Amino acid sequence: MKANFKYNLIWLIVMIAGFYLINTLILVGVIDSFIANMLVTIGINIILATGLNLIIGFAGQFSLGHAGFMAIGAYATAIVTQTASSPVGFYASIFIGIIVSIIAALIVGIPTLRLRGDYLAIATMGASEIIRIIINNLKMTGGAAGMFNIPQFADWPTVYIMVCLTTIIIVNFIHSRAGRAVKSVREDEIAAEAMGINITKWKLAAFVLGASTAAVAGSLHASYLQTIAPNDFGIMESISILIIVVLGGVGSITGTFVAAVVLGVLDTVLQNFGALRMVIYAIALVMIMIFKPSGLLGTWEFSVKRLFSRSKRKERVES
């Protein structure tokens, strides 16, 4: 008990120190609004990618529909804060986004999670496109023009806290009875069932949890950027989240953090290369995959506990 308290305290201190570090850097002017913009993008991508990593890396279900759930969160926030333009309205909208995305994840997940591998990927991609097309044709969502002039309630501190919160939730989920059940489904469905694991239930649990964090990311995206359009949530967005997961290492939350930061910085640096930016990005992507086929970190996780003791039980992950 005492040891657990120590580790949790260390993580808390790390998180708060990180917050003050960024705040100080902003105050002294090292981080300008351009870099702050980059940090927020990285933060939102971390929320998206950890959720997807839970689904792909830990539950072993190849989902390509993450952008659809992000869209639900984003539109929930845009629509709600249009009338309730206050911080309370904003947090309520996050909550509404989570609820709607959970419902959507159940509707999509219950039938499709029976499918395997690439068939599941295509089915979830299709489901996410259906969500996008519906949004594109609704009046309430502004159609193809999307919504703009969304009031800004999500600044970098909000995003920072949300990154910490969603990571705590996902990592604690993974390192618990639930996480073990989910991993057993990934390893061997038949053996898991024979051990009393309801595989449909646990697949859904991971899928729904991943979807709801995606909705949170969507809410932050909408409120920070103040403008959204259906085209932000297409197949390419799902793919770019997938790229972060695979690049960091499928099944490593630490890797997801590293990959989100690496790609975020790379993308920002490439802004200086004009029309060549996407060409260089593509080459970098192929090169990293060829030389690091299991991702930057494989399945390795950073663990404070391991730093302190030789016991290899994994604890929570870097935030």
Add this chain to the structure above:
Amino acid sequence: MRTLLKVDNVVKNFSGLTAVSNVSMHLDTNELVALIGPNGAGKTTLFNLLTGVIPVSSGSIVLNSDSGTYPLNGKPAYTIAKMGLSRTFQNIRLFKDLTVMENVLIAMTSKVKEGFIPTIFRFPSYYKTEKQLAEKAKQLLEIFELENDTDVLAKNLPYGTQRKLEIVRALATEPQILFLDEPAAGMNPEETAELTQLIIKVQRKFHITILLIEHDMSLVMNLAQRIYVLDHGSLLAKGTPAEIQSNPAVIKAYLGEEVD
């Protein structure tokens, strides 16, 4: 002694092919029963039917546990597992990329209730249940002398140890009936002898019923109180080891050809 599991006229057809036809059998409490038969006789299929991996085509399977009588046919595998029927697999199916400890803990998943919120926010109750689970798992592993390998990945264990771990994992679900599918496959005579002792020990310690499929006749004859013989999907004979050994039909169909 009472009947724990009653199997009546179970049939399984695979697109026109009858893999198991009209098999009836029963397992009593605290009994150790063997299921033998030549390759392709339908032994593993029968196991799969009993544990719900595949559904029966017709027939009934009924569990008479302390708390009541439950029909098992048509139930999904995880429900049957929760009711107390656990198994090992012929072609070892451990969670290969997880540790020994995790393998055992997973089998205990359905035995604890832990809410989402206490888990996510690490309430003290979470640490308490986790600790209890870990202690229980450790006790089980000790019986099989695996307590020092808790952090080893299952795939890195030697073959014989993997078979042992599968039995530990099955026991962790707290079964009333344990199905062992060729537990001694690929083991040398010493390992087989050791395993025989272990199985006896387990049955005594946990007071459970065991049904095992085995080709190793020395193990079967030493262990089993009763034997069912399966051939071409139907029951050929049943009885005590002595009766089976002297049954002419069995000798003709099976022992005569297969004995080393």
Add this chain to the structure above:
Amino acid sequence: MKKVVSMAAIVMTAGVFAGCSTAKTTTKGNQTTGNTIKIGVNMELSGAAAGYGQSQKQGIQLAASEINKDGGINVNGKKKKIKLVIRDNKTSNNTSASVAAQLTNNDKVVAIVGPATTNAGTAEIPNITKAAVPSVSPSATDPAYTLKKNGKVQPYVFRACYQNNFQGATAAKFMTNTLKAKRVAVYADNSSDYGTGLAKAFKKAYTGKVVDSQFFTAGDKDFNAVLTSFKSKKIDAIYAPGYYTEIGLIIKQARQAGINVPIVGSDGMADPKLAQIAGNNNASKIYYTTPFSDDVAKANPTAVKFMNKYKAKYNQDAPTFSALAYDSVYMIKQAIENEKSADSVKIAKGLAKIKNFDGVTGNITMDKEHNPEKPIAIEELTKGKVSESFNVK
């Protein structure tokens, strides 16, 4: 125990950002120092809208090199050259916001040209407003683009193109008055605000009967199914707002399917490539609203000059997108010269006051909502060539 800890974490962090938190610096905009005026370009150079972004970039570069050849922009008696900072926003809203931040904070530009699409444009607004740097979009057409939520004008947001309502209404009037079309089918691009916005504006203003209203998506190549269903509906004309890439194919497939009614579109069609894609033989009875008609051009020496120079430099006819982007740069120049200052806040003021500006796309006066008021014309294509221009009042 952890509950206590995490609660403490939330309370503490919440306290932090309720208290001092981030220092919000209120900038007074970017100043021009030295001998160059930095103008940023936030443009769709890759991704879905790259084709249009590319055309606009060419227009911007032509304008800048032309101005620099003449010695630069006259800032209160001193000539200063333009330095373009061109950045690609990948046709992504997220990246557009990031590019805007980089242009305003790091590159210290005093004005921005771009983006090409409304979505990327609105994504840019928070950052340029914070930095007080004006932006002129050559082709963001949504009516609300330049407006805040409360209907007031965005101080730093301008455009060089028509807004949708104006163009859609013009097309509707033309349909009724000139073409005498009583039954019309609408076939609009619904992958951006451009097509849907124009379709909406058209339907609102059109007095005849809209028989059918269908949509396509950018990147589609096969329109036969919808066109076949139009064929049996006795229509007098088709209104097809969208870009030349798809409308060209719609014209081709409509004519091949034997639909010979007039097809009316918008300035997204005003590109020489339209007739190439449709095939010259198919491109007859094609009409589109445009600021940049041959008629206007003949009476407008600026336009003639632009078209010749463009052809000389890029070896192709100038598309409308290039013309609008070219005008955007010159509007910024005009604003600087009028205000006698190249500071970003002053440029914004200057842009708002632009009056009778002699642009390639017509004589422009900025209205209160930062939309350019300029004449609109409708051009007719016959056999792929402009055969007539109509003035619509």
Add this chain to the structure above:
Amino acid sequence: MQTFFQQIINGLSLGSIYALLALGYTMVYGIIKLINFAHGDIYMLGAFWGYYVINVWHFNFISALLSAMLVGAASGVIIEYFAYRPLRHSPRITALITAIGVSFLLENGMSYLFTSNTRDFPQIIKQVNYHLGGVQISNIQILILATSCILMILLQLIIKKTKMGRAMRAVSVDADAAELVGININWTISFTFALGSSLAGAAGVLIGLYYNSIDPLMGMTPGIKAFVAAVLGGIGSVPGASVGGFIIGILETFVQSIGLSAYKDAVVYFVLIVILLILPAGIFGKNTKEKV
């Protein structure tokens, strides 16, 4: 009624285009279980190759088509050699990301070199429309339909009757075992890529000719649609890819003809999901049950 038959023709000709592209996906997937995201971009390369050789070297239709097939085959083999072969024993998801990277590279590289402008494809075959009882079909539509069918039959023959086809089937079932019986795996996989990619090259020229408009991003949308078609038909199966292509083509046409054009992709995806739920491995796919 005329409208109905005309819509069937529309659906068939659109479907034949998807089918043509889906064949390449399905072949590559069948042998190395890789979703070759770059397939749609090889189709784009084929179209650009056709554009240049016809405009600059004045190739006729047949030589443009054949040379585009060669270019497609060569680029397929090169991509496989540099980008996929090093990853043959890596997790499949890694190879998928590499394929996406290659696709980005081709799209953006071509945009960088040749600008992202839309170009008009030279019309070397004059389009002629035939009218049959009020239903209209053009010679190019017939050409594409016929080519898809011929190529499909040809592929089936290659796979079922030739020695190379036998090797391909062997590798797709069990690569290690195939190697043991003396099949050169590298060569077989290269051949599969060459075959699949040459189809994409041919499709580039045919579709360029049909629609008369090409650009560096032209492979993206049809690429995804064709892949969906391949999955629908049961990925790995040659007849499945064709049937999937035609189903999607006819479905899209049908949805648009009843006035739901705004939802046409949504309906396609919905039908896909429903079919997968009934037939989890697509229409012609084998649903392999795991042995316990």
